[in-house]
Amino acid sequence: xxxxxxxxxxxxxxxxxxxxxxxxxxxxxxxxxxxxxxxxxxxxxxxxxxxxxxxxxxxxxxxxxxxxxxxxxxxxxxxxxxxxxxxxxxxxxxxxxxxxxxxxxxxxxxxxxxxxxxxxxxxxxxxxxxxxxxxxxxxxxxxxxxxxxxxxxxxxxxxxxxxxxxxxxxxxxxxxxxxxxxxxxxxxxxxxxxxxxxxxxxxxxxxxxxxxxxxxxxxxxxxxxxxxxxxxxxxxxxxxxxxxxxxxxxxxxxxxxxxxxxxxxxxxxxxxxxxxxxxxxxxxxxxxxxxxxxxxxxxxxxxxxxxxxxxxxxxxxxxxxxxxxx
Numbered sequence: 148x149x150x151x152x153x154x155x156x157x158x159x160x161x162x163x164x165x166x167x168x169x170x171x172x173x174x175x176x177x178x179x180x181x182x183x184x185x186x187x188x189x190x191x192x193x194x195x196x197x198x199x200x201x202x203x204x205x206x207x208x209x210x211x212x213x214x215x216x217x218x219x220x221x222x223x224x225x226x227x228x229x230x231x232x233x234x235x236x237x238x239x240x241x242x243x244x245x246x247x248x249x250x251x252x253x254x255x256x257x258x259x260x261x262x263x264x265x266x267x268x269x270x271x272x273x274x275x276x277x278x279x280x281x282x283x284x285x286x287x288x289x290x291x292x293x294x295x296x297x298x299x300x301x302x303x304x305x306x307x308x309x310x311x312x313x314x315x316x317x318x319x320x321x322x323x324x325x326x327x328x329x330x331x332x333x334x335x336x337x338x339x340x341x342x343x344x345x346x347x348x349x350x351x352x353x354x355x356x357x358x359x360x361x362x363x364x365x366x367x368x369x370x371x372x373x374x375x376x377x378x379x380x381x382x383x384x385x386x387x388x389x390x391x392x393x394x395x396x397x398x399x400x401x402x403x404x405x406x407x408x409x410x411x412x413x414x415x416x417x418x419x420x421x422x423x424x425x426x427x428x429x430x431x432x433x434x435x436x437x438x439x440x441x442x443x444x445x446x447x448x449x450x451x452x453x454x455x456x457x458x459x460x461x462x463x464x465x466x467x468x469x470x471x472x473x
Contacts, residue, residue, distance in 0.1 A: 150211050150250030151449050156196035159453035164446055170247075170254045177230055177255050178222040181469040182269035184213040184248040185306070186456045187277045188388055189241055194453065213248025213467075214241035216255075217263060217272035227257050235263040239276035239420045249449060251470055261424040264432050274438035274464035275427050276420070278306025281387040282314055283423045285363040285416045289383035292319040292361075299325045299352060299377065302365035303341065304332030306464040307387055309439040311363060312340045317435040325359070327352050335462050339439060353377045363387065371413045383412040439463025 148169045153161045172178040190212045217237035220230050230236060238260040240246055240253065247253040263272045285307070286292060298315055300308045303326030312324045326333075326341040333344040345352050353369065358379045364386040374384045430436035441461040444452040449467050456465045 148251040149446060151213070151446055152210060153194065153212070154210070156194070156208075159194065159450040159457070161194075162450050162453065164449070167250070169252050172222055172224045172254045174224040174226040175256060176224045177220050177227060177236070177257055177260065179216065179218040179236065179253055179255055179260075180221045180472075181213075181216050181218040181248055181251060181253055182471070183217045183273035184467050184469055185215040185273045185276075185278075186213075186452060186465045186467070187215060187241075187306075189214060189277070191453070191457055193246075209246045211247045211250050211253075213250070214239055214246050215273050215276040215278075216240060216248040216253065217269040218253075218469075221252065223257075229257050230260065230262075235265075235269070235272075236260040237263050237269075237272035237276065238424065239280070241277070241420060249446065249467065249469070259421055261421065261428070264428050267428075267431055270440055270466045270468060271431075271438045273466050274306065274440055275310070275431075276424065277418065278464060279310050279427045280420060280423055281365075281416065281418055282307045282311035282363075283426065284419060285385045285387050286311060286315055286318065286361070288363075288385035288414050288416055289361055289412065292322055294320045295322070296360045297323045297325070297358070297379075298361045298363065299327065299359045300363045300365070301327045301347075301352070303344075304328035304336055304462055305365060306438075307363070307365045308336070309339055309463045310436065312336075313436050314430065316340055317430060317433075325352070325357075329459070331460065332462050335439065358382070361385065374413065375411055378411045380411065383414060385414045385416050387416045387418075440466050442466075444468065 150167045152163050152165045193209050220232050220234045300311050315322050315324050323342045325343040326336045327345045327347050330346040336344050353373045353376050360379050360382050362384045367386045441463050444467045452465050452467055
């Protein structure tokens with residue numbers, strides 16, 4: 148089978164398309180013919196040598212990247228009960244022993260997958276798992292959304308933001324959603340439902356005097372305390388990730404103190420992978436959720452896709468079509 152292989156850390160140029168042995172599923176696994184795979188921060192981060200507060204580590208070296216996949220079950224292990232060959236499925240493979248989606252075939256535990264609705268394309272399905280779960284779980288960080296809530300999403304032009312604004316609008320009436328990103332993404336953001344947009348290169352949302360009931364942050368480049376100015380009393384700041392592990396670890400350490408002294412919550416959302424995919428299916432089938440997909444890439448142009456993703460110029464999700472055959 149063809150797979151996008153990397154044998155060392157580095158820029159997208161270290162990725163090579165090669166022929167490798169097709170994996171064989173264990174008794175509780177599925178062999179999935181991958182049709183599409185999307186890129187996430189994990190993929191970009193793992194391409195380069197990761198660092199922790201204790202320094203560099205080889206613990207997470209992944210030879211075949213790609214965790215958000217959609218495809219067709221080619222073979223089912225002897226103890227698999229939920230799926231059968233021919234089923235169209237999708238899900239997030241990340242975690243210990245995961246990834247491997249940037250290949251024509253991958254072996255997956257049946258617990259990591261759900262059925263794909265017939266009207267959903269494989270590219271749309273591959274766009275949903277991580278970004279969709281983070282959006283759902285961040286929006287619920289302070290409990291159910293209420294009518295009239297004001298929400299801000301920082302880094303809103305990517306997967307979490309473009310899915311999050313649609314989900315927020317479907318969950319409560321009259322919610323007002325503001326998106327923050329670069330100027331090149333603002334028109335797309337208006338088109339998919341953001342009520343207000345901010346170009347972060349021209350305006351600092353933590354200093355403009357506006358306040359929100361919920362801030363969802365996909366970047367986490369500021370100190371946690373900076374966001375207190377932009378929160379209503381009783382408001383919640385929820386981060387879903389960022390480039391610095393040390394910065395993320397500060398969130399739970401200081402969150403309790405800010406809530407005690409200000410009445411405002413600062414939370415780190417821990418991804419519960421694949422938990423809400425049935426809900427995503429419902430929203431899609433009801434016409435309330437349509438993934439925004441950037442570009443048209445294949446395995447042989449995947450390095451270009453990584454470069455585009457790393458430059459942070461993508462709008463919505465960068466999705467790679469792995470195969471088009473049934």
